[in-house]
Amino acid sequence: MKDLSRDFSLYIHIPFCVSKCAYCDFLSFADRSCMAKYFVALCEEIKAKGKGVKAPVDHIYVGGGTPSLAYEYFPALKKAIDGSFTLRADAEISMECNPESVTPAFVAAAKAFGVNRVSLGVQTLSDPLLKTIGRAHDRKTALAALDLLTRNFSSVNADVMVGLPGQTKEDVTETLNVLTSYPINHISCYSLILEEGTPLFAAAERGEFAVDDDFAVDLYDLACEKLKKAGFCRYEISNFCKNGAVCGYNLSVWQYGEYLGLGLGASSFLRSKSLRLKNTKETSVYLSSNGSAGQTVEQVSKEEQVKEFVMLGLRLEEGMDLAVFKQIFGFDFLEKYAERVKKLEKTLVVTPSRIAIAPEYFYVSNTIIQELIF
Ligand SMILES: C[S@@+](CC[C@H](N)C(=O)[O-])C[C@H]1O[C@@H](n2cnc3c(N)ncnc32)[C@H](O)[C@@H]1O
Ligand code: SF4
Numbered sequence: 001m002k003d004l005s006r007d008f009s010l011y012i013h014i015p016f017c018v019s020k021c022a023y024c025d026f027l028s029f030a031d032r033s034c035m036a037k038y039f040v041a042l043c044e045e046i047k048a049k050g051k052g053v054k055a056p057v058d059h060i061y062v063g064g065g066t067p068s069l070a071y072e073y074f075p076a077l078k079k080a081i082d083g084s085f086t087l088r089a090d091a092e093i094s095m096e097c098n099p100e101s102v103t104p105a106f107v108a109a110a111k112a113f114g115v116n117r118v119s120l121g122v123q124t125l126s127d128p129l130l131k132t133i134g135r136a137h138d139r140k141t142a143l144a145a146l147d148l149l150t151r152n153f154s155s156v157n158a159d160v161m162v163g164l165p166g167q168t169k170e171d172v173t174e175t176l177n178v179l180t181s182y183p184i185n186h187i188s189c190y191s192l193i194l195e196e197g198t199p200l201f202a203a204a205e206r207g208e209f210a211v212d213d214d215f216a217v218d219l220y221d222l223a224c225e226k227l228k229k230a231g232f233c234r235y236e237i238s239n240f241c242k243n244g245a246v247c248g249y250n251l252s253v254w255q256y257g258e259y260l261g262l263g264l265g266a267s268s269f270l271r272s273k274s275l276r277l278k279n280t281k282e283t284s285v286y287l288s289s290n291g292s293a294g295q296t297v298e299q300v301s302k303e304e305q306v307k308e309f310v311m312l313g314l315r316l317e318e319g320m321d322l323a324v325f326k327q328i329f330g331f332d333f334l335e336k337y338a339e340r341v342k343k344l345e346k347t348l349v350v351t352p353s354r355i356a357i358a359p360e361y362f363y364v365s366n367t368i369i370q371e372l373i374f
Contacts, residue, residue, distance in 0.1 A: 004327065007257030009059040009249050010085065012042070012077070013266045014067040015283075018100055022134035022203075023161075025195035027265040027281055028065040037287050039073040042263055043080035045291030049260060050084025057085050058257075059092045059249035062115075068097030071109035078113050092117055092248040099137035102145035107152045117155040117247070119188070120145055125175040129164050133200065143178070150183045155245055157186035162223055163216030164192055165200070165209035172219050173226060180230035185245035189223045190238050191216050217363065235317050237362060254312045255321070256328070262291070271328070274300045302329065310373050314365060319349065319356025340372050 015028045016035055060081070081087075094117040095110055102120065110118065124130060125139045137145075149156050158179050162172055179187065194201045194211065204211050224234060232240035236254060239247065253259060253269075261268040265281040280286050280294025300308070306329055313320025325333045333355065334341060341350060347361040347368050357365050 004324070007252045007255065008055040008057055009061065009252050009257060009259040010057055010081070011249070011259050011261045011263075011266055011268075012046075012060065012062045012067075013065065013261065013263030014062060014070050015065040015264050016069050017064065017066045018069065018098070018136040019134065021136075022132070022199040023192060023195065023201075025198055026065070032069070034283065034287060035070060035073070038264070038283075039070070039076055041287050041290045043076055046077075046080040046262055047084050048290065048292065049262060050081075053085060053260070055258075057087045057091055059252055060087070060094070061249040062093075062095040064096050066098045066101060067095050068101040068106045068110075071101075071106040074109040074113040087114075094119060094247060094249055096121065097145070097149075099142040099145035102148055104148070107148060111152065116153070117157070118149050118153050119157040119159065119186075119247075120149060121159045122146070122175070122179065123159060123161045124164060124167065124171060125178055126167070126171045129167055129171060132165055133161075146179070146182050146184070155186070156182075156184040157188060157247065158182075158184055159188045159190065160223070161190050161192055162219040163213075165203070167219065169219065169222055172222055176223060176226040176230070180227070180232070185242045186247065187227060187232055187240045188238050189220065189227070189240065191220050233317075234359075236315050237365070251316075254316055255324070256309050256312060264291075271305075274302075274305065276300055305329070307373050311369055314355075314357050314369055314372075317356065317359065319354045322353055322355060337372065344368060344371060 013027070015038075016032045017028045017030055019030045020028070093114045095113075095115045096119045097106065097110075098121050120142070122142045123133065123135060125142060127138050130138055146156075146158065160175060160179070176187075194204050203209060224240075227234070227240045231242050233242075234240050235246055236250070239250065241247075249259075256271060258271050259269055261277070261279060264279060264283060264286045266279045268277040269275075270277070276298045278296045278298075279291055282294060285294040309325060309328065310320060320333075322333055334350070341348065341355070347358055347364075349356045349358050357368055361368060
């Protein structure tokens with residue numbers, strides 16, 4: 001059973017990018033004029049929020065945005081974290097990076113920071129597609145970055161996307177063939193989501209490219225098949241790894257672990273207090289208050305928590321741990337939901353210790369989860 005005292009993580013948000021990609025609605029921007037001030041505020045926030053926290057940190061995830069752009073600030077960030085939190089000796093420290101800012105200087109700074117897992121946003125190795133989605137890198141830059149990272153880190157992830165405008169089966173196959181020829185141990189494969197307000201969404205609205213959801217599913221299935229052949233096991237809807245090299249931070253979130261979000265717009269989940277906190281998304285408010293103003297605090301009811309636990313746990317191929325469920329909520333899931341589980345039995349894999357969605361029904365997991373607990 002999961003050791004509930006071993007699941008405390010920090011998420012640190014770095015909201016700066018070289019340019020804004022055409023599909024992205026993450027909290028990130030190309031204006032880097034306030035980067036120095038941002039790190040002063042972030043370090044102050046870390047010091048303030050670390051006060052009184054006794055739990056040792058199991059994972060740190062530095063995400064963005066593009067953390068690799070900000071390598072000059074890593075020493076100050078490390079000092080603030082080390083002075084405010086106790087890290088487990090074997091803590092996973094993951095960092096996102098983008099090809100155009102993966103340089104020897106970044107690698108040296110990341111190593112000095114303690115990074116032991118890097119995640120590279122490749123998306124595709126097709127130059128025309130990279131252009132269409134507004135990435136700041138090309139194929140050559142992505143491969144050079146992959147080469148540098150795999151020579152310096154033993155745990156490397158590559159992000160890829162399927163369902164891009166005009167993307168073919170050959171593009172997906174070629175990208176995955178080349179990526180899996182590098183010594184990487186993790187691939188995240190995301191289906192494009194057209195987010196309202198992004199240039200790609202507007203282009204789709206104008207009919208500049210055809211949106212074909214069925215073909216996007218075919219591309220995802222093709223990616224699953226290619227990755228399986230290359231020795232990568234799927235452990236979550238979009239995540240595949242070799243030799244059990246899961247992303248500890250993400251796994252902890254899916255297993256309902258606690259995390260403290262630091263930085264602009266970062267969210268925290270404090271399970272033991274039933275609280276979800278969200279930092280302000282307003283840069284000026286964040287900077288002027290060192291991240292202390294504009295935070296929203298939400299008390300999460302037990303019913304909501306049950307739903308969240310199930311929704312997160314059933315994203316995992318291994319499903320959710322029934323003993324952990326009982327330990328957190330104090331009742332037996334299979335007893336309480338017996339009728340619904342029976343009704344959905346064809347789509348589920350149920351053992352005395354776990355409940356999971358059968359892999360062949362993963363593509364309708366949202367419907368199954370709805371019928372199970374809503
Ligand atoms: C938080 S983003 C930041 C990582 C890094 N800045 C980058 O772009 O490579 C992490 C990943 O989410 C995926 N992503 C972002 N927007 C998406 C969208 N609209 N649809 C599908 N995947 C998306 C991309 O694969 C991206 O690498
Ligand atoms: S680099 Fe990453 S975070 Fe930045 S705009 Fe592109 S997808 Fe978004």
